[in-house]
Amino acid sequence: MNETTLTISESSYGGVFFTTRAISRNALGAGFQGFIYIGDFALPSVAPVNLPPKNQLQAISSGINYETHVSQVGWMNQVADGAVSGSTGYHLAVEAIRLSSGNPSINQAIRYRTHVQDIGWQDWKTSGQIAGTTGQAKRTEAVQISLNQPVSEYYDIAYRTHIQGIGWQDWVTTGQVAGTTGQAKRLEALQVKLVPKKISQGSTSPSNAGFSYRSHIQSFGWLGYVLNQAISGVTGLSMRLEAFEMIYQGKKDNIQLEGHVEGIGWQTSSGITGTTGQSKRLEAIKIKFKNDLSKKYTIQYRVHVQDVGWQAWKKEGEIAGTTGQAKRLEAIQCQFIPKS
Template identity: 45%
Template sequence: MKRKFLAGLIAVALTTAVIGISKNENIAKADTNIANVGVSYSGHVQNIGWQTPVSDGQEAGTDGKGLRVEALKLNLTNAPKGAAIEYQAHVQNIGWQDWKQDGQEAGTDGKGLRVEALKIKLKNMPGYSIQYKAHVENVGWQDWVSDGQEAGTDGKGLRVEALEIRIVKTSDTTVGVNYSGHVQNIGWQNAVENGQIAGTEGQGLRVEALKLNLENAPADAHIKYQTHVQNIGWQTPVSDGQEGGTDGKSYRVEAIKIALEGMPGYSVQYRAHVQNIGWQNWVSDGQEAGTDGKGLRVEAIEVRIVLTGHDTTPVDFIPVNNNPEPTPSQPKDDGDHAVLPTGINGGGYEYKGTPLNNYTLSNEVNDAIGKTKNPNVQFMDDHGNKGNTFEGINLDAQSVSTGEMTKDYMEKDIENSYKDNNGGLYTYNGKVYKLAGIYTESTKLDSNNADKLANAAKTLNTQFVSNADPQQTYDRVFVNYEGNTNEIVRIVTYFTPAN
């Protein structure tokens, strides 16, 4: 997925750097000083080989010669104990490689393959930012980017010809922030801090809840945050390690606002990695990261505290009233037509064409037509965690029903678990079972009556695969609000013995 570059970041005057966000964003900027901590790096260049290492904003590679960078090695200098520099290269014919660290080689040498893009980030370095820019074939020098963003291009077949990298101090104190995410199929992750990633990238997993805490902050300082959650809308703001979002309900976090209290001279900056979008630009001090009203999941976030030297007035959080009294223009619903699921109207949700699952009605309809939760066995997911097969399939099927996931992606997601489950998804009575097929069918009904919806569901997917075992067949119905109507989606997933 292509990332949007964060342009216009840096203006340097002598040894003072200013870290900004987008010039179009109304965000505080931090006056910062470059300290003795630095970075050294060397490039393996076409027709040249490994160059002598350079450091702190100097050029590695070449410009004006049309030579490709083929590999890179990066190291920190004068860094705190436990600190590390991590980097990832996008390579011709390979794509994104695994992350490398502290002098390891990213890219290739001896294969004649070009590096096309690079991401760099710091680990255990609160108060510092890593900034870098690439000289790209047919483009020239790009703008500076920072802290895990993409420099270069991917999907365009353009070589990186040179790089400049530098470390900038963003805070003169050790004030920081740590945070952890509750992630689909993973649960609560270990806490990370100061610009590191909480959540996942490239795995299509939703963040379901978040907890944030300040580090080394004044006694009366607080970090407050508000999450926009699927089927709920904007929740009541929480603070200082309390849970924002939900866990155990499989609801996605769709947006977040974060602000500081009792910390004059500091700004909290954050950004979200969003389904179908990727990393958004940094925002700050109560602004919204993510989306609301689009039904898109937040998959990861990064948060950092920056010393600004001046007071910032945070953007107000969203007032919460998730159960408004009906007004004359909004009469109380009588159950005869489709309505938004309970708890959405007062939370700032506006229907914009993305189906929204009604969990309560879905469960009522499944119970009414006797749907069971099969296959009801354990499997090992691709993160090494044991889980219930039905629950795992159900999460994907729900996303397919609302259009968040394609049927092909669901098939690949299931097949990705074969390597951890003896060549199939699960084992039952000594037999390994693999996916035989996924079938979907839908209809629409302008009703919120469970019995009417159940009757409509019975007309869907009535033809089953011959000799399919019902106990090894996932078969569920989803009721999704789709703007003055309910869409009833039945998803049937068949499994057969691998041998």
């Protein structure tokens, strides 16, 4: 188009040829008012939605694992042992949670539930189940987490929540409410961890009058010294025994211990065997008395083995436990029989 001429491109309905023709502005007549021009208009730019990145996936822990379903994001990656799941600073609601453990005993003991927008408290869930909702755009407002026995005898479960308009709340423990109810505030992030309790087993010092023995247990360290026929270690918790010590009247000289250790094999020493600080399971043990002690006492012992339970009693250097099966010892019991 110019000041005097308008060029039109047109074709017949259903036709295959386009024709153009020029029309003089003067030929349009006195009633011509103007024309409509459709220009190249760009759509208005829309700012991208600011969403949190999914956290880095963490390995399955023998402690506690958990994940959150976040509004507009979906399921976050799994985290463990006190890491943050969810988001802060993005104003997005956690809509559901899911908890588990790599330790079979702990996994079976986990219970949790959520308080959900327009629903209230849901039923208690067990490991791997979803607490909350997905696909309904309903915010989670509070959580409760607990442990069943016997795990609750050895662990507390601690957790805290990041709440809309409040931020991080204080840590709470087994069964307490984290979050809010009746305030219409969304839960935005979650942290969970296991806290080992002090195990009151035996005494802090060995007996000076006879035999004493103790075990070093995964996550708990050295337990107390126990006496004749007592159980040292923990059963029902799927925790590995890592080291073992035995003392007679304050001495280890005439007590020969051999332990079969994960990745190492058999070790032999006086009064102590295994490792600490290396996360290695003790898989089998042999106990034998030497010199004058062997003339005074016969030693009998038995062990509690992963997936097996209590084995039969052994004596005088016989193997208790397993080798080549990657099974942990979990507890040991000894008895000292005086020789006549």
